[in-house]
């Protein structure tokens with residue numbers, strides 16, 4: 151008996167010794183931590199009636215589908231010009247929008263209609279070296295907390311398939327919202343590094359203002375918005391031509407005339423569009439609510455008529471994200487650092503924000519305001535500088551003011567690990583970003599904006615040469631345009647220089663010569 155017992159014990163002991171042995175054999179020795187890209191809004195398709203003959207992608211919709219659905223708006227707009235019957239036009243417009251997006255709406259508990267499903271993501275390969283990055287997408291409508299739960303499963307699967315115990319994360323735009331919720335739920339013990347790229351960590355004004363009914367189209371903002379997006383076209387000659395065209399249209403008053411028409415529509419139909427489209431569809435989406443900054447949140451809940459009786463479950467989800475995640479961003483990010491995770495924040499600036507809301511003067515990457523993506527920078531309005539007498543708000547022994555005096559980074563939650571890329575369009579990257587991120591990922595220690603000469607806190611985006619150059623001081627518009635043309639010689643910058651020179655000359659003639667005659 152004793153012999154049998156010791157034999158059994160020996161087997162058990164051997165098994166115990168062997169288990170860690172097996173686990174160790176499963177570990178990957180490559181030394182390269184797998185990278186997971188937590189993608190932006192629209193990364194996971196939202197599908198109506200999947201697998202049936204009526205299957206249709208609700209988001210992002212195919213251009214053909216959208217054109218087909220919106221087609222009736224064109225004759226209705228023609229009729230509107232003649233009849234000025236806004237209500238009739240509204241019927242058509244609202245009907246079309248509801249057909250295109252109505253099924254996206256969530257119920258009173260923040261759950262989807264069962265007919266609407268979303269793509270699921272799982273790691274597809276064990277290859278994780280070199281340039282490979284795992285891609286995590288999600289249903290943008292849903293509560294970021296629910297998407298964080300899915301991300302948790304995804305990261306476990308990546309660790310399992312690769313044989314690594316840790317991952318590193320690059321989160322883009324809404325991906326940062328999901329990541330922040332993840333930190334709140336699970337912490338970061340198995341995450342070495344997180345890069346937040348253009349993320350609405352504290353929200354974005356376009357959501358806050360829309361959900362408060364502050365809808366406005368400003369002509370100058372619209373022109374700047376179109377022009378800011380041009381470098382992303384990548385064909386320099388085309389973007390240069392389009393820039394010249396925009397300026398010519400603007401000078402000829404064409405935008406003004408078009409906006410006059412749009413203004414009539416806004417004045418006459420705003421209330422109906424809110425009551426019949428925005429509130430019943432977009433007002434029910436926790437994903438969109440997660441973009442609402444704190445100063446707009448409670449008033450937004452009121453304006454969007456959330457009903458505590460029928461939407462209690464939804465409201466509870468919204469409040470949890472808002473108060474337990476967004477409002478605790480600093481605590482969560484600093485906590486992650488204290489747990490040994492390197493945190494990097496990258497924000498774009500000097501781009502015209504979506505010109506649909508009253509906050510069109512806020513500097514941004516075109517979508518997310520710099521002050522929210524950077525977690526708290528103090529920013530001058532777009533196109534201008536901090537006042538002459540402005541002094542840095544905090545940490546006066548370290549310089550946190552940008553050379554162009556547009557940004558004071560000292561008010562950021564993590565000023566020493568927040569970078570600003572001038573003229574970076576929302577989540578639009580090139581090889582220069584990739585090289586920068588590689589340097590950040592390669593470091594075991596938390597790097598700061600003072601550690602790398604090549605990557606100072608304020609960097610000018612150079613989309614032509616796919617790199618960054620340090621942000622320069624500003625002087626007169628002509629001199630700035632000339633310097634820009636010298637630093638980044640491109641057709642677009644040449645056209646910009648010519649335009650500034652013409653504007654300056656015309657301005658001079660109107661101010662000095664004509665009055666004298």
Ligand SMILES: [Zn+2]
Pocket residue numbers: 178179180181182278312314
């Ligand atoms: Zn490996």
